[in-house]
Amino acid sequence: DGGITQSPKYLFRKEGQNVTLSCEQNLNHDAMYWYRQDPGQGLRLIYYSQIVNDFQKGDIAEGYSVSREKKESFPLTVTSAQKNPTAFYLCASSSLRQGLIRNEQFFGPGTRLTVL
Amino acid sequence: SQQGEEDPQALSIQEGENATMNCSYKTSINNLQWYRQNSGRGLVHLILIRSNEREKHSGRLRVTLDTSKKSSSLLITASRAADTASYFCATVPRAGNMLTFGGGTRLMVKP
Numbered sequence: 719d720g721g722i723t724q725s726p727k728y729l730f731r732k733e734g735q736n737v738t739l740s741c742e743q744n745l746n747h748d749a750m751y752w753y754r755q756d757p758g759q760g761l762r763l764i765y766y767s768q769i770v771n772d773f774q775k776g777d778i779a780e781g782y783s784v785s786r787e788k789k790e791s792f793p794l795t796v797t798s799a800q801k802n803p804t805a806f807y808l809c810a811s812s813s814l815r816q817g818l819i820r821n822e823q824f825f826g827p828g829t830r831l832t833v834l
Numbered sequence: 835s836q837q838g839e840e841d842p843q844a845l846s847i848q849e850g851e852n853a854t855m856n857c858s859y860k861t862s863i864n865n866l867q868w869y870r871q872n873s874g875r876g877l878v879h880l881i882l883i884r885s886n887e888r889e890k891h892s893g894r895l896r897v898t899l900d901t902s903k904k905s906s907s908l909l910i911t912a913s914r915a916a917d918t919a920s921y922f923c924a925t926v927p928r929a930g931n932m933l934t935f936g937g938g939t940r941l942m943v944k945p
Contacts, residue, residue: 823879823933825869
């Protein structure tokens with residue numbers, strides 16, 4: 719089965735802790751993305767990567783970090799510097815068209831992070 | 835910043851009725867995409883319409899694009915309770931590279 723997976727589904731964090739959210743895809747997509755979604759809102763881009771060992775900041779990168787050591791994996795770390803991390807986090811992937819990120823994106827099921 | 839803005843924010847209809855959602859955007863686009871999200875789940879891609887297209891169909895879905903008005907609409911015909919979800923438009927700018935999502939329309943279809 720081809721797809722994109724995220725784990726864990728639910729995550730609880732104490733204030734001051736770093737946590738890492740996992741995202742894996744077996745769609746052979748070059749591009750991967752992390753979005754944050756707050757209740758009743760749309761998606762905001764945190765980070766994206768078009769190629770292994772390279773990534774760019776999105777609109778709300780402060781307090782987050784990522785790595786892209788493998789094509790299939792794009793983990794997101796929510797650091798203690800993120801002031802309001804409670805949210806629903808979505809990972810996505812897409813193929814590139816003419817080297818650009820313009821195609822449809824495939825989403826994972828999401829991770830709901832709650833800070834206690 | 836959010837490029838696309840959906841209207842209405844919430845819509846409640848009876849099963850069998852048609853549902854129309856609108857999306858407006860600000861800058862010239864390469865393409866516009868519609869996604870669906872069931873509560874607490876990831877998004878699912880529905881349709882992509884390019885800037886040189888005016889209308890696309892997929893099953894019970896019909897999407898129109900009016901680039902002169904910078905707007906798009908998503909029509910779901912003969913709605914079903916299972917269509918209950920949030921629907922998002924997302925745009926790729928002509929000169930850009932990234933997908934930008936609107937705030938979504940929450941659709942409830944009552945059986």
